[in-house]
Each structure stands twice: as structure tokens, then as C-alpha cells.
Amino acid sequence: MSAGAVALYRRRVAIAVNRPIAIVSQVLSPVLWILVVGPALAAAFGGFARNLDYFTYAAIGQIVFIIPFSAMFAGLVVITDRDFGILRELLVAPIRRVTIPLANIAAVLTVAMGQLALIVVLAAARGAHLHTSPGRLVLALAAAALLSIATYGLAELLAYRITQPQIFGTLIPAIGATPYLLCGAIYPIATLPDGVRQFALALPWTHCVAVLRYGLMGSSASGLDAIWHLHSEVEMALLSVAVLLVFAGLTVGLALRAFSRATLR
Amino acid sequence: MPDPVVVEELTKTYPGGVQAVRGISFSVRPGEVFGLLGPNGAGKTTTIGVLTTLVRPSGGRALVGGHDVVADPLAARGSIGVVFQDSVLDNEFSGLANLRLHARLWRVPDADARIASLLAAVGLTERASDSVRTYSGGMRRRLEIARALMARPSVLFLDEPALGLDPIVRQELWQTIGALRAQEEVTVLLSTHYLEEAQSVCDRVAIVDRGEIIALDDPAGLIAAVGHQMLDLSVDDDATEVLAALRELGEPIRSGSTVSVASSESSEALTERVGALALSRLGVETMTVRPTTLNDVFLILTARRVAGHDAVAVGVGS
Numbered sequence: 128m129s130a131g132a133v134a135l136y137r138r139r140v141a142i143a144v145n146r147p148i149a150i151v152s153q154v155l156s157p158v159l160w161i162l163v164v165g166p167a168l169a170a171a172f173g174g175f176a177r178n179l180d181y182f183t184y185a186a187i188g189q190i191v192f193i194i195p196f197s198a199m200f201a202g203l204v205v206i207t208d209r210d211f212g213i214l215r216e217l218l219v220a221p222i223r224r225v226t227i228p229l230a231n232i233a234a235v236l237t238v239a240m241g242q243l244a245l246i247v248v249l250a251a252a253r254g255a256h257l258h259t260s261p262g263r264l265v266l267a268l269a270a271a272a273l274l275s276i277a278t279y280g281l282a283e284l285l286a287y288r289i290t291q292p293q294i295f296g297t298l299i300p301a302i303g304a305t306p307y308l309l310c311g312a313i314y315p316i317a318t319l320p321d322g323v324r325q326f327a328l329a330l331p332w333t334h335c336v337a338v339l340r341y342g343l344m345g346s347s348a349s350g351l352d353a354i355w356h357l358h359s360e361v362e363m364a365l366l367s368v369a370v371l372l373v374f375a376g377l378t379v380g381l382a383l384r385a386f387s388r389a390t391l392r
Numbered sequence: 393m394p395d396p397v398v399v400e401e402l403t404k405t406y407p408g409g410v411q412a413v414r415g416i417s418f419s420v421r422p423g424e425v426f427g428l429l430g431p432n433g434a435g436k437t438t439t440i441g442v443l444t445t446l447v448r449p450s451g452g453r454a455l456v457g458g459h460d461v462v463a464d465p466l467a468a469r470g471s472i473g474v475v476f477q478d479s480v481l482d483n484e485f486s487g488l489a490n491l492r493l494h495a496r497l498w499r500v501p502d503a504d505a506r507i508a509s510l511l512a513a514v515g516l517t518e519r520a521s522d523s524v525r526t527y528s529g530g531m532r533r534r535l536e537i538a539r540a541l542m543a544r545p546s547v548l549f550l551d552e553p554a555l556g557l558d559p560i561v562r563q564e565l566w567q568t569i570g571a572l573r574a575q576e577e578v579t580v581l582l583s584t585h586y587l588e589e590a591q592s593v594c595d596r597v598a599i600v601d602r603g604e605i606i607a608l609d610d611p612a613g614l615i616a617a618v619g620h621q622m623l624d625l626s627v628d629d630d631a632t633e634v635l636a637a638l639r640e641l642g643e644p645i646r647s648g649s650t651v652s653v654a655s656s657e658s659s660e661a662l663t664e665r666v667g668a669l670a671l672s673r674l675g676v677e678t679m680t681v682r683p684t685t686l687n688d689v690f691l692i693l694t695a696r697r698v699a700g701h702d703a704v705a706v707g708v709g710s
Contacts, residue, residue, distance in 0.1 A: 130499055131497045221499075
């Protein structure tokens with residue numbers, strides 16, 4: 128990374144870190160899930176299909192809540208930078224303009240990895256049964272990273288298209304949190320009605336949570352077979368990572384285009 | 393030494409067909425303070441937008457620091473500092489952090505010493521660690537000027553730097569700009585619609601109206617071209633006869649209840665000629681003679697344009 132990119136990256140990370148209220152509010156729900164709700168549901172309903180531990184299953188599901196929600200929330204900084212802040216100063220800096228959104232993405236990704244670590248550590252501390260291997264861990268991290276990049280790309284795209292921050296604010300829960308309810312984060316998508324299941328299969332959230340479970344719990348828990356109906360878990364995990372890659376490429380590409388159009392008249 | 397800013401036949405038409413800039417040409421000499429003057433919507437900010445690579449020109453050519461702003465925007469941006477019309481500070485951080493970010497983006501060597509020196513120059517050393525949210529309008533402007541000078545730019549762009557500031561703060565700001573300009577040896581291109589302030593700051597000015605330069609010279613030259621004395625007459629509603637009578641002296645312009653005419657004659661000669669017109673019988677209540685200002689020059693030149701006169705009266709393109 129160039130010195131300019133590093134400076135922009137550090138700025139965005141500092142903005143995230145300097146807002147403790149935002150950090151706490153974003154992680155509050157998943158942390159409550161892990162510490163209270165998940166164990167309570169697991170105790171109330173016992174085991175799960177294929178003798179899976181429901182607490183561990185739902186705890187990993189919290190990752191696909193916090194990462195997109197946080198990424199959408201980070202899109203607000205783009206709007207405040209544009210309307211009330213420093214974007215024009217950055218645009219006259221002797222750096223390639225594309226560095227600005229890419230540094231933003233890198234910063235959001237860093238925050239997402241910290242949130243992922245927080246969820247995993249809390250879940251393990253609360254008794255989650257995590258089983259991983261270097262290869263599966265890499266796939267899980269890749270899936271989480273790509274979901275973060277994809278949803279932040281979407282947030283940047285919307286932030287450059289939407290002029291009013293209050294409208295963007297209403298999209299944060301709609302886009303950041305609603306897919307979490309449909310993607311199999313807290314129950315298997317196989318239980319969904321046909322039409323809804325087809326919709327869920329198109330969501331990158333669904334592919335991410337399946338790869339995360341493959342990576343952190345083991346193949347029998349992943350739910351990848353409900354998506355792809357293939358025999359090889361590795362093959363299915365790679366296919367889901369590919370879906371995430373395409374989605375991330377699409378949203379980031381569109382975001383860069385929107386950035387270019389919004390900043391050079 | 394080549395001119396740090398060269399603009400040739402620059403045009404900008406925004407989507408929707410609005411022609412903001414219509415073929416303007418000028419150059420800024422090394423070390424001078426050059427003013428783009430004109431009302432809101434004249435095309436000043438668009439011109440600065442092109443020169444700072446924020447606006448893509450529709451036609452023509454612009455060089456900043458010897459670099460074409462379209463062909464080599466990175467190099468052009470590396471040679472400029474910009475103070476924008478609105479305050480453009482990073483409200484999340486302190487004044488010091490704002491300067492540090494700029495220093496990193498522009499790769500300023502020995503940044504800490506440079507920051508300390510500039511903070512002292514703009515009188516913000518004591519407040520450097522405070523959030524810029526707590527700064528007054530004048531303090532924000534001073535910080536932005538310090539930031540724009542951080543990388544020792546060859547050209548400093550000031551887009552309406554005094555806009556929204558009270559008169560005392562505006563005066564302090566111009567003093568700060570003047571002192572820093574002498575210290576930094578930087579070429580300054582500024583836009584403003586405070587014409588009389590520009591008169592005391594600028595070495596040369598271009599008066600811009602509806603996307604075109606209608607006059608370009610040093611302030612004294614512009615004033616001399618229309619007449620260095622200004623006669624103001626206070627009139628009642630129907631000033632038709634007064635306007636007709638004053639055409640013997642020059643081109644009268646009306647602004648509210650005042651009719652003015654510029655003249656190159658001495659104040660004594662002018663008073664004598666006006667006396668001969670016996671204006672009191674036409675309803676003229678008071679009469680004053682005063683030095684012509686750039687504001688008067690602008691009003692006269694734009695009135696000529698409206699009347700369809702030849703606008704190119706005072707050195708356009710020099």
C-alpha cells in the first residue's frame with residue numbers, strides 16, 4: 128500500500144475506534160445472543176438435527192449478523208465525508224482517487240476481522256464446540272472477508288447514490304440485518320418454504336454462514352449440501368466462496384463506478 | 393520561469409446543458425495574487441474546480457505547475473494547495489490530526505516541524521489538540537490555510553475564502569493570507585465576490601460574468617479604464633431624465649435609488665460639469681464624488697454587456 132493509502136486506512140480505522148458507542152451498539156445484539164439467548168435456546172430445545180450443538184450453530188450465525196450490519200453502518204461515514212467533511216480535501220490529494228474507497232474497504236475489513244475474532248472467542252468461552260483445520264479456517268476467513276467487502280461495497284454504492292443520510296439510515300437494518308433472518312444463521316434453510324428458500328440461496332449471507340460452519344464446526348454442520356447438493360464438502364465450500372467473490376466483485380465494481388461519477392463532475 | 397497557471401479557451405458544460413465556463417483564457421504569473429472576481433454563478437468555482445482536478449473540462453486546456461490537469465492530474469494535484477468555499481475539515485479529529493493526515497497524503501518531509509511552524513503562523517498552536525468541531529469559523533479557515541500550505545505548493549487556490557465570515561475575521565484572514573504568501577513565496581489564485589477586499593489583495597484580477605472573462609488587468613488599470621472618479625446621485629423613482637442627462641458624462645448605471653456614472657475627470661471638473669446640468673430640477677437630492685472601486689468596474693462592465701456593448705474594453709486576454 129502507498130503512504131496515502133495507509134494514511135486513509137488509518138483514518139477510517141480511527142473513526143471506527145473513536146466511536147465506542149457505535150462499536151458497542153453494533154456488537155450488543157450478537158454478544159447477547161452468544162452469552163444469553165443462544166445458551167437459553169439450546170437449553171430449552173436440546174440438541175439439533177444430526178446431533179449438532181445448537182448453541183455453536185447459532186453462535187457462528189452471529190458472524191453474518193455483525194459483519195454486514197457493521198459494514199452498512201460504516202457507509203454513513205461516506206455520506207458525512209461527502210456532505211459535511213473531508214472528501215473534497217482527499218480528492219485534491221496527489222493520490223489515485225480509487226485509493227479512497229479501497230482504503231475504506233480495507234479499514235472496514237479490519238474491523239470485521241476484529242468482530243469475527245470477538246464472536247469466536249466469546250463463543251468458545253461460553254462453551255461452543257469449535258473444530259477447525261488450517262485449510263477450513265482459511266476458507267472461513269475468506270468467506271467472512273468477502274461478505275464484509277461485498278456488503279461494504281453495497282454500502283458505498285448506496286451512499287453515493289442516496290443523498291439523504293436519514294434514508295441511508297433506514298437501509299442499515301433493512302440490508303444489514305434482514306438477510307441474517309433468512310440465510311440459515313439461526314435455523315437450517317432446508318426448513319424454509321420453497322420460494323423463500325430459493326431467495327435465501329441467492330443471498331451471499333447464506334453462502335457465508337455455510338462456509339463459516341464448514342470452517343469452524345466441521346463438514347456435517349455446514350448446510351452446504353442444502354445449497355449445492357454435491358458430495359464434496361470442499362468443492363461446495365469453494366463454490367460458495369466463489370459466489371461471495373462474484374458478489375464482492377460486483378458491489379465493489381459498482382461502488383467504484385459510483386464513486387467516480389459522484390466525485391468528478 | 394513558466395507561468396504556474398495557464399488556462400486556454402477553457403469551457404465547461406454540465407450535464408443538462410448549463411454552460412458554466414465559456415472559453416476563458418488567462419495565465420497567472422509566478423508569485424502573484426490573481427483574483428477571479430464575479431457574482432455567484434459566474435463560473436469562478438467551476439474554473440477553480442477544473443484547475444484543482446475536481447471538474448472535468450468540456451474543452452480547452454489548463455496547466456497547473458506545468459502539468460495538464462486532464463492528462464496528468466496526479467502531478468497537477470501534487471503542486472497545489474486548496475482552501476474550499478465551504479469548510480472542508482475532518483470533523484472527527486483535532487486540528488493537529490487534520491494537518492497530519494494532509495502531511496501524509498502529500499508526503500511532506502519533516503512533517504512535525506512543518507506542522508508546528510504553520511500552526512504558529514496561523515495562531516492555532518494552543519488549540520491544535522482540540523477537536524475542530526470546537527473551532528470558530530475564523531479558526532477553521534486559518535487551519536485550512538495552514539493545511540493548504542503544508543506541502544509548500546507552487547499554487548494556492550482560495551475559493552471564496554472569506555465567505556460567511558464576519559468583517560473583522562475577514563480582515564484578519566486577509567492579513568494572514570498576505571503574511572503567509574510573503575513567507576511561503578507561493579502563487580495565489582483566489583475567487584471572491586468581495587470585490588473591494590480583492591482590490592487590496594490582488595496583483596491582477598479577472599472579472600468573470602456568466603462564464604466569460606469581461607475584463608483582466610491590475611485593479612488600478614481596470615479602474616482607470618472606466619474612470620477613476622465615481623459620481624453618485626440620489627434620485628427618486630423615475631430617474632429617466634437624470635439618466636438621459638448623465639449620458640453627457642458617461643454611461644450611467646442605476647442601483648436602487650442611486651444613479652452612478654464613472655469619469656476620468658478630476659473631482660473639481662466633474663462637479664463643475666454636473667453643476668451645469670442643473671440636476672436638482674430633475675429630482676436629484678444629493679450628489680457625491682468618490683474614488684471608483686472594483687465593484688463599480690464590475691457593475692459598469694456587466695451593464696455594458698446587458699446593453700450589448702463591446703465587453704472587451706479593458707485588456708481581456710492580457
